[in-house]
Amino acid sequence: MATQHSRSAARIMMAPAVILLLGWMLIPLTMTLVFSFKKYLPMRGGDLGWVGFENYVRFVTSSAFWPAVGTTLVIVGGVLVITVVFGVLLAMLLDQPMWGQGIVRLLVIAPFFVMPTVSALVWKNMFMDPVNGLLAHLWKFFGAQPVEWLSDASMTSIIMIVSWQWLPFATLILLTAIQSLDSEQLEAAEMDGAKPLSRFGYIILPHLARAITIVVLIQTIFLLSIFAEIFVTTQGSFGTRTLTYLIFQRVLESQNVGLGSAGGVYAIILANIVAIFLMRIVGKNLDA
Amino acid sequence: AYAETLTIATVNNGDMIRMQGLTDDFTEKTGHEVEWVTLEENVLRQRVTQDIATQGGQFDIMTIGMYEAPIWASNDWLVALDDLSEDYDADDILPAMRDGLSYEGTLYAAPFYGESSMIMYRTDLMEAAGLEMPDAPTWDFVKEAAIAMTDKDNEIYGVCLRGKAGWGENMAFLTAMSNSFGARWFDEDWNAQFDSEAWANTLTFYLDLMEQAGPPGASTNGFNENLALFQQGKCGMWIDATVAASFVTNPDDSTVADKVDFALAPDMGKGPRGNWLWAWALAIPAGTEKEGAAKEFIEWATSKEYIELVAENEGWANVPPGARTSLYENENYKDIPFAQMTLDSINSANPLQPTVDPVPYQGVQFVAIPEFAGIGTQVGQEFSAALAGQQTAEEALEKAQALTTDEMEAAGY
Amino acid sequence: MARAVTTQRKTINTIFAWAVGLLIFFPILWTILTSFKTEATAIADPPVFLFFDWTLENYAVVQERSNYMRFLWNSVIIAGGSTILGVIIAVPAAWSMAFVPSKRTKDILLWMLSTKMLPAVGVLYPIYLLFIKLGILDTRVGLVVVMMLINLPIIVWMLYTYFKEIPGEILEAARMDGASLREEIIHVLTPMAVPGIASTILLNFILAWNEAFWTLNLTAAKAAPLTAFIASYSSPEGLFYAKLSAASVMAIAPILVMGWFSQKQLVRGLTFGAVK
Amino acid sequence: MGRITLDKVSKSFGEVEVIPPLDLTIDDGEFVVFVGPSGCGKSTLLRLIAGLEDVSGGEIRIDKQPATHLPPAKRGLAMVFQSYALYPHMSVKKNIAFPMKMAGIPEAEQERKIADAAAALNLTDYLDRRPGQLSGGQRQRVAIGRAIVREPAAFLFDEPLSNLDAALRVGMRMEISELHKKLATTMIYVTHDQVEAMTMADKIVVLRAGVIEQVGSPLELYREPRNLFVAGFIGSPKMNLVTGAGDLMQGAATIGVRPEHTAASKTEGRWKGVVGVSEHLGSDTFLHVHETGLAETVTVRVGGEFDANHGDTVYLTPEEDKIHRFDGEGLRIA
Amino acid sequence: MGRITLDKVSKSFGEVEVIPPLDLTIDDGEFVVFVGPSGCGKSTLLRLIAGLEDVSGGEIRIDKQPATHLPPAKRGLAMVFQSYALYPHMSVKKNIAFPMKMAGIPEAEQERKIADAAAALNLTDYLDRRPGQLSGGQRQRVAIGRAIVREPAAFLFDEPLSNLDAALRVGMRMEISELHKKLATTMIYVTHDQVEAMTMADKIVVLRAGVIEQVGSPLELYREPRNLFVAGFIGSPKMNLVTGAGDLMQGAATIGVRPEHTAASKTEGRWKGVVGVSEHLGSDTFLHVHETGLAETVTVRVGGEFDANHGDTVYLTPEEDKIHRFDGEGLRIA
Ligand SMILES: Nc1ncnc2c1ncn2[C@@H]1O[C@H](COP(=O)(O)OP(=O)(O)OP(=O)(O)O)[C@@H](O)[C@H]1O
Numbered sequence A: 001m002a003t004q005h006s007r008s009a010a011r012i013m014m015a016p017a018v019i020l021l022l023g024w025m026l027i028p029l030t031m032t033l034v035f036s037f038k039k040y041l042p043m044r045g046g047d048l049g050w051v052g053f054e055n056y057v058r059f060v061t062s063s064a065f066w067p068a069v070g071t072t073l074v075i076v077g078g079v080l081v082i083t084v085v086f087g088v089l090l091a092m093l094l095d096q097p098m099w100g101q102g103i104v105r106l107l108v109i110a111p112f113f114v115m116p117t118v119s120a121l122v123w124k125n126m127f128m129d130p131v132n133g134l135l136a137h138l139w140k141f142f143g144a145q146p147v148e149w150l151s152d153a154s155m156t157s158i159i160m161i162v163s164w165q166w167l168p169f170a171t172l173i174l175l176t177a178i179q180s181l182d183s184e185q186l187e188a189a190e191m192d193g194a195k196p197l198s199r200f201g202y203i204i205l206p207h208l209a210r211a212i213t214i215v216v217l218i219q220t221i222f223l224l225s226i227f228a229e230i231f232v233t234t235q236g237s238f239g240t241r242t243l244t245y246l247i248f249q250r251v252l253e254s255q256n257v258g259l260g261s262a263g264g265v266y267a268i269i270l271a272n273i274v275a276i277f278l279m280r281i282v283g284k285n286l287d288a
Numbered sequence B: 001a002y003a004e005t006l007t008i009a010t011v012n013n014g015d016m017i018r019m020q021g022l023t024d025d026f027t028e029k030t031g032h033e034v035e036w037v038t039l040e041e042n043v044l045r046q047r048v049t050q051d052i053a054t055q056g057g058q059f060d061i062m063t064i065g066m067y068e069a070p071i072w073a074s075n076d077w078l079v080a081l082d083d084l085s086e087d088y089d090a091d092d093i094l095p096a097m098r099d100g101l102s103y104e105g106t107l108y109a110a111p112f113y114g115e116s117s118m119i120m121y122r123t124d125l126m127e128a129a130g131l132e133m134p135d136a137p138t139w140d141f142v143k144e145a146a147i148a149m150t151d152k153d154n155e156i157y158g159v160c161l162r163g164k165a166g167w168g169e170n171m172a173f174l175t176a177m178s179n180s181f182g183a184r185w186f187d188e189d190w191n192a193q194f195d196s197e198a199w200a201n202t203l204t205f206y207l208d209l210m211e212q213a214g215p216p217g218a219s220t221n222g223f224n225e226n227l228a229l230f231q232q233g234k235c236g237m238w239i240d241a242t243v244a245a246s247f248v249t250n251p252d253d254s255t256v257a258d259k260v261d262f263a264l265a266p267d268m269g270k271g272p273r274g275n276w277l278w279a280w281a282l283a284i285p286a287g288t289e290k291e292g293a294a295k296e297f298i299e300w301a302t303s304k305e306y307i308e309l310v311a312e313n314e315g316w317a318n319v320p321p322g323a324r325t326s327l328y329e330n331e332n333y334k335d336i337p338f339a340q341m342t343l344d345s346i347n348s349a350n351p352l353q354p355t356v357d358p359v360p361y362q363g364v365q366f367v368a369i370p371e372f373a374g375i376g377t378q379v380g381q382e383f384s385a386a387l388a389g390q391q392t393a394e395e396a397l398e399k400a401q402a403l404t405t406d407e408m409e410a411a412g413y
Numbered sequence C: 001m002a003r004a005v006t007t008q009r010k011t012i013n014t015i016f017a018w019a020v021g022l023l024i025f026f027p028i029l030w031t032i033l034t035s036f037k038t039e040a041t042a043i044a045d046p047p048v049f050l051f052f053d054w055t056l057e058n059y060a061v062v063q064e065r066s067n068y069m070r071f072l073w074n075s076v077i078i079a080g081g082s083t084i085l086g087v088i089i090a091v092p093a094a095w096s097m098a099f100v101p102s103k104r105t106k107d108i109l110l111w112m113l114s115t116k117m118l119p120a121v122g123v124l125y126p127i128y129l130l131f132i133k134l135g136i137l138d139t140r141v142g143l144v145v146v147m148m149l150i151n152l153p154i155i156v157w158m159l160y161t162y163f164k165e166i167p168g169e170i171l172e173a174a175r176m177d178g179a180s181l182r183e184e185i186i187h188v189l190t191p192m193a194v195p196g197i198a199s200t201i202l203l204n205f206i207l208a209w210n211e212a213f214w215t216l217n218l219t220a221a222k223a224a225p226l227t228a229f230i231a232s233y234s235s236p237e238g239l240f241y242a243k244l245s246a247a248s249v250m251a252i253a254p255i256l257v258m259g260w261f262s263q264k265q266l267v268r269g270l271t272f273g274a275v276k
Numbered sequence D, E: 001m002g003r004i005t006l007d008k009v010s011k012s013f014g015e016v017e018v019i020p021p022l023d024l025t026i027d028d029g030e031f032v033v034f035v036g037p038s039g040c041g042k043s044t045l046l047r048l049i050a051g052l053e054d055v056s057g058g059e060i061r062i063d064k065q066p067a068t069h070l071p072p073a074k075r076g077l078a079m080v081f082q083s084y085a086l087y088p089h090m091s092v093k094k095n096i097a098f099p100m101k102m103a104g105i106p107e108a109e110q111e112r113k114i115a116d117a118a119a120a121l122n123l124t125d126y127l128d129r130r131p132g133q134l135s136g137g138q139r140q141r142v143a144i145g146r147a148i149v150r151e152p153a154a155f156l157f158d159e160p161l162s163n164l165d166a167a168l169r170v171g172m173r174m175e176i177s178e179l180h181k182k183l184a185t186t187m188i189y190v191t192h193d194q195v196e197a198m199t200m201a202d203k204i205v206v207l208r209a210g211v212i213e214q215v216g217s218p219l220e221l222y223r224e225p226r227n228l229f230v231a232g233f234i235g236s237p238k239m240n241l242v243t244g245a246g247d248l249m250q251g252a253a254t255i256g257v258r259p260e261h262t263a264a265s266k267t268e269g270r271w272k273g274v275v276g277v278s279e280h281l282g283s284d285t286f287l288h289v290h291e292t293g294l295a296e297t298v299t300v301r302v303g304g305e306f307d308a309n310h311g312d313t314v315y316l317t318p319e320e321d322k323i324h325r326f327d328g329e330g331l332r333i334a
């Protein structure tokens, strides 16, 4: 479908969104690029001239860089694995006939509405606090030594908090996907002699592939830039400094805008590597 | 002057919250309205620094500390407070505070309240341990007492100290402590000193003390967490800000209000004690159009009258401490149990010569250079990780040395 | 044609699902409960669950200390404004992609999505400077624009997936019936996509409501939304669990209630075209 | 091998009794078609046999073995679904192999059976494709292939052709018939298309609201429908059911005449009417005649050469010995 | 009023020429049906006429006015889509009113026209329903109603019945025919069902790969198909195309005999074969006869009484004067 007329109309109608986003991307990006080649220290008079690639070199050679990249990937990966695995299980559970399904769904969806800041605060103070936290009480109740969550299990804690926030999202998408599975397919498999586990492995899981891809894509976009959860809980200590947080420290704590901008450029590159990688999969999966 | 609306950024500490509640008095007197932007300390720092560095002009008054004041003043970012009215009596400000908030002799931020640090301890536990706290104890005594008071089965820990990473959190404490151990951040040529023996002693002592007598999860404890612990009666001693005294002695919140006493922060006999000096102060960013009104506010908020206003409304125990000499001369205030100790602590700190060996910087528990916030926090994270048992003291110091050198290099020292 | 299920199975499902549901919901429930306790009860050991003296004191304190309604109103304006604006800009774009696809449509879509990966901290400085230049720091307009730009890719994508499900024939029918492009979009496409647009609006409203980096950094007093509100309660001096809980409940309650009431639309829309 | 007996089988969904107790025997090797209007319970009955639904009462026996409580996979039946229910993410080959894989049949034997089935169903060239890349008819064949390899005691088909277009439907219909001839396995086939029922069945079961109205061979049903329902349901175009046809009634309340048993003439005949639409198919022409005073429309089939247009007057004469007579209750008068 | 002329109209999608230059004239008031296999370009041609696609070359004239570059709405044509394309969020009434609303016709006149259309299409009771609450046939009627109120120069239908089930299809087919009789407006109708084409058309246009194979009345096409393609396409069941039939060939490369023009006997006849499947419809029986040595299967239509089963031997005799002969290129030999 399409006549010349509608094609030119289409181009015009795309324009606002494309131009806005192009502006939103290019203007700050250009400024960031410019800063990244400068010695830019607001606390020491601001722009102190061009320094070439010095900031870039300094940023990657800093001992914090590679661990930060690693931390970023571990958090993103960990949350993805947890939300997808539990999301699938939960979706399967919620798909079963039961009483009060609507209410259970409300309960499960609730964390999605909670601001990251609030959820981090609540988890940190009221659950993970090693003395007054509810988890500590629970551990003590069972006679165990309370875990010092945010220091001894810092990554686990952060992954847990973030997973809690994103689990509803994954669950809901996967639940809708499961519900869209043609029940005749499952019955066919049953007739074909597939046991419940085989039905899950051979029919349900492949059916969910597309939905899982979407979950992974959307979550990755948001997870790459998680900030509030770390800012509130560990402030980057105990090995929870992500690339985003490292940049934050460079720009805002050390007030070294040039160095931070170089970091920003690295983060953009990393994000785009992940993005391209994802898009490849998603692009393929979305066509199907 | 016609009525203005002032936007004031402040920290969510109790004294400031109280000030918010009393804003009506200011509006009544001057006609100016006030919009409060109350933020948690870390967020506040980030917001105001961002705004001042870019000349964002979002705030007419910012709440800053002793760390920021001289640095910002040197960049001409603050309005000098050298023309305050006679009534205000600027000379009444405690000299240590005045020094810390001035740059080249000119005051750039008016102290709202000031603090040092001291030991708060449980008299009942001390007694039970068969010890007696001297007025000016040593670190060794603190350690001995702490170990003696500890009763982990009953969740009683001899000493609660800051462990949460941050230049204003564990590093405030550790830097002040290191001063008393004879350590310093930099030598005269700005070389990082974490490879020194004095630092090794400091950190080892701290880790050992916490290991033996500290509460669990100490590596995430800051002021608030320790306060909560102490109020619940879980700490034998707590070395922290003098302002905490009013909280731990407040029977509404504290289960141990009547069993607390105070002592000066410990030393090692090398001169400096392990206490810090800090003030939350109000400053006016250069370039604001509402300078006049802003000054009026600062005069109101840091005045003697304001102190009386608070006393009237909330009682003398709750007035903002540590800013004015006259407060400590006030008869009504003398009854407050922690008043004298607070004053003594403040007076025992010297921001201009904080360490045993000479240093090129000023600041007791911080180094008044712009890079310090970043460096301090990262070093704090290393030390915090050591406290959490994730690395040894040596490793932490090594990393601290490396990253400090690195950052200083990046900043062009 | 669902199979009939035995009551026994259904009972087991129900128990299990409720247990999991409550577990997931528990942190929120606990926060709500704590907000009605005194500070001392809040940290009582062992913790008390339901049997304590319920008090509204914390809410009173929080309300007294901050102008909650203003934060709330700002949140509503910023989240609502940015979402509506985003939808207005995204509808034509999504129309183009869905009904006049070209070889580059998918690339453009993915590119748009990739702008979301721009790390906010990396560009805070430039944006801040830009905002100063434009004089829109601490204005709702400024935030509406920023939040709109942040969410635009998601809005475009979601609308695109909904539009794609609408048979092109209907738009052609409208064209045959004499509708102009504008009329076609207003009278036919938009009403047909109402469920999709509704869930797009919902999701983006939530995302904008909960966004905490830009809203905190680009506002001071006038335009500060609930994310800034919560930043003043996060760790004050003294005991604060109960007050923190009260403030938290106040910050999340509006969106939680809205989300619950509209969860059907939301769930339907959340699929991002993942489910055909 | 594939004798299926239903003994007082009934099914209720909650309060609603969809199938009242019902007896039916399907002999080994028979091709049985269930027909009936939408919602009459055809699928439900098939699913009861398959074991995909539990019976509410009664007994099912397959090959004399009680099967009422066996799980579907154990009944030795194969089912072909209306939507084909192919596994979209598996290749044709994997789809066909799936039941064997589940049964743990050795690879080599699987290969052989797949090859056989593919050859029989003309699928050999498509084994590596995904279902999404196949045409409707090919998908249908894959679904059958998946059933065949299990060598079931009986095949169950639930409207397997209703998603196909007209031309393909005719082709597939024949393929299934030929398959039945070849395998001689019991087949139970659900449809609501009476042409399918007529052309394929050995035995047709006409259902209405869960009740069996008549069971018999296609021609039995065509020639001697037991009641008005069956009369109207079997035959295409439909039998003309008329009242008030004078002496032809012979005491019946309604009489039925099939379009193909009515002669038309331009000049004379028993009934007079006006042509509404005439449909010229080349081979035949169908006249829809109005204003006969018997029924709104009487349809007659005439030869391809008969030339009648809209508005023409025609005379119709039924073949008297082919008239069906029904009493006031709608039952056939013998 | 509704004469449509295509003059060397062609269409390419990118590199692919879907419709090579093509001439066609459709007279006012004619019912023209485009038939052809799937993908042959029927829809594309219709959409070119509607203005929903740009032509790649050539000219379209509607009522002698050049219309090649007019936007769809200006061409005065109405289109009924395969999926009905009703506006699901509007009531039936609003759906029908939509084109008038767009044209700015006064409310009162709209009301009148809606009432007329609804009455004509039996929709009066459903005016307030949404399309989702209607049956397939009713939806179809709404789509037609929406077209009617515009009083178009011509109606364009793109497979309007293919989503309906068999029984409904027959009914709607007749309704559309009757509508055409009543309105006498030009109608262009796309289908790939040749029964529809035969029964509805004044003129059939047979397309293959964008090329017109033959244009003519249904019976012309049935009686004198111009080539093998048309011969195979028109008529149901298909014409039997056989080779090597001895003296019947008379020099033709292929001859065609329709199933209805071949007699079958159990005892004697020209060709001998074995019955594969026999389909008993009651009225007729179709025998699919194998092993004749002429073609894989020869289909014949015999009376409902003819009794032949799988495996029986039958003898077939074509009616000689009804034999179609084609040359080596597949063209009819006159
Ligand atoms: N799971 C179920 N729960 C409740 N009622 C059901 C269920 N499945 C079927 N029914 C009802 O049982 C009746 C028979 O349904 P069934 O599907 O067997 O009809 P059918 O003859 O196959 O119809 P169709 O020709 O439309 O497929 C219908 O009235 C239907 O609504």
Ligand SMILES: Nc1ncnc2c1ncn2[C@@H]1O[C@H](COP(=O)(O)OP(=O)(O)OP(=O)(O)O)[C@@H](O)[C@H]1O
Pocket (backbone or CB within 6 Å): A001, E013, E018, E036, E037, E038, E039, E040, E041, E042, E043, E044, E045, E192
């Ligand atoms: N937008 C398009 N872009 C590219 N090719 C197209 C497009 N639309 C149609 N075609 C191609 O043009 C040819 C004719 O398509 P058209 O839809 O006209 O066929 P049709 O005769 O209507 O088939 P059907 O009976 O299946 O509807 C097909 O080969 C199709 O793939």
Ligand SMILES: [Mg+2]
Pocket (backbone or CB within 6 Å): D042, D043, D044
């Ligand atoms: Mg059915």
Ligand SMILES: [Mg+2]
Pocket (backbone or CB within 6 Å): E042, E043, E044, E158
């Ligand atoms: Mg088509």
